[in-house]
Amino acid sequence: MVEIIPSGVFLMSAIAYAAALGLLSMGLSLTYVTTRVANFAHATIGMLGAIVMLFLIDRVYYEGASYQLFIVGPLLSFVVAGVFAMIMYLLVMKPLQDKGNDVIGLMIATFAIDIILLNILSFLLNAMTGKHLPKLYGVNIGPWDPTIQCCGLELKASNFVLPIAAVLLTLIFHLFLTKTKFGVAMRATIENPNLAAVMGVNTNLVYTVSWFVSGALAGVAGSLIAFSLKDTSPNSSALIIVSVFAGSIVGGLTSIYWGLVGGFIVGLAEKLLTSIINALYNGYFAPALGLPEIAIINYEKVMSLGLVIIVLLFAPQGLAGVDWSKLKQKILRR
């Protein structure tokens, strides 16, 4: 008998992964709506957070699992990744935009930054870690993740902290957007940059802050997802970026909140749907029809691309473009 309903531990890890993707997709959508840059380096900026974690483990918390790591790590990643994204915007993207490069030119530029950052991080990890522990390049850092006993389950701390962090950050960001003057200015700039500028909003500052927030969110997500990666190295970003873009496109690329939702949906689909299909196929269909067993669990990225294709076919504007009230009326009328 094969279990089709996933276990609580697995469910929690899937939710944590989905929350991380949600944060990453939200950040990606944010820089897209403000500055029209589809940032290919976004996942690698997120991996900056993972590298901060590795350094903390190597230098400070090498003795073993500690809860302190889960407060210091994300906070430090928040700042480091945010500052990097801000510098990236001010030093590279803004001058290029002012020079009149088009969308594709800017995409190539983010690609170039991706390569630069990947190599800097790989070098740092190879050269600088290994003070107290053996070199932490491509190592599974799961052992530094303390186990929490909760509701009869043994849950990993990172799986616990990630959803909480995602909810907290979204709430804070939402309050920032709605309650502060600068947040209102930011929304105005997203709606209509020229009008906002006429009304005295410093749009450059808004753009800079949006890049900081985008990087910071990615940093937090990356720092906590690092524990569930098989091997924590900057190169993990190559596949994460696919899911992040999938999340943003499902969300519609034009709305921050829908970006969060899209990332969450893609994350859940990747983990949960693949495991359910895997159990169904290998547990029932394959033995019944005499088909060979396939480790469908390895093809989780197929799920995210499939979602993207479905969304682009049926709702090209993503979830943000769906007229929800109309849809509700349609359903109710039936």
Next chain:
Amino acid sequence: MEFLIFSDTWLILLIAYIITTISLNLEAGYTGIPNFGKAVFVFMGAWAAQGIGIRLAAWIVEKQDPALAQEALEFLKNHLGQDYPSLVAAAADTDANRIVANQYIYPFLQDHPMIVAMLFIAIVLIAVGLAAIMGLIASYAALRLREEYLAILLLSFSELMVMVIFRQTESLNGGPKGLWAVKFAADNRVFAIIFGLVVVVLVYLYAEKLAHSPMGRAMRAVRDDEIAAGVYGRDVAGIRLKVIIVSSIIASLAGLVYIEANLAAQSLSFDRVYWTFFPWAFLILGGMANNKGAVLGVIVFMVLRRMIDYGLPQLAAGHSALIQMAAAYLSNILVGIIILLVLYFRPQGILPEKPSKTLDFGEILKQEEA
């Protein structure tokens, strides 16, 4: 063979990149289709020679020389302890692939030049067919999506195909290790260089011809203003479809050249950095919508990169291990920085786009009189 600091490996890579960049130029430069999934189209050429080609070759060996096939299976049984149902199954298996290819298939092919010639034609046709199918799939999206969406979708598509499907599914191309490709000549590198140069010349002439033809002008019209092109009766969707399929086919030939020179390559070596970002970088450096620029971009970039790769370790030699390690990573970092500088100081590239050559008005009059 090594001349100055440039090796034959470098030359083959240069040839493969020139082919890829010309094909990308047709799409991105002339027609404005941002293909960020070039890697998968290049990979199709490699797969035709690797996963499909080696099976085909094993099948031919089985049909033509059953004794040899039986001998190979016996050998595998004795040495690997595995019982393969047929030589095709053995050739496609990651454990036995190297032995079967090197000890049985390559010697057999060397003795039968006619079979090699037919196999070569068959594999080129398979590569072209696979690439055309992939292009057809990609064009389905390309006809419908805005440029950012399309770029993201194609990037995801190529990562998915190469990194997920071909890596996980061992039966397709041997999984992470990759299978050994069919060898067409005793010296496969010289063969790859000659074949590659022929393809480069043909593809370049074709691209030049295309760029200056009415089709080329229609492509530029689609790029500059899709609606206007449509209003003037140009079949926008049809033009895009044709361009994607043609340039996918050209890109697959680059993969074939590359795999023929290296024989064995991991599926992972066709990743987004080397086969998507680099061609884009060459194109931006050389100049979009200019075939001479595309070729020049590849040459300038590859020479620069070779000098960096060669010079940095020499500079770092004798210094501490840390600096030597930094030199290894610095090469790629410099590549990224060069791209950013080009984008900032000369976004149109070394050779910018030129107005297309048309017939002289006097000449047209002469032709009409005649």
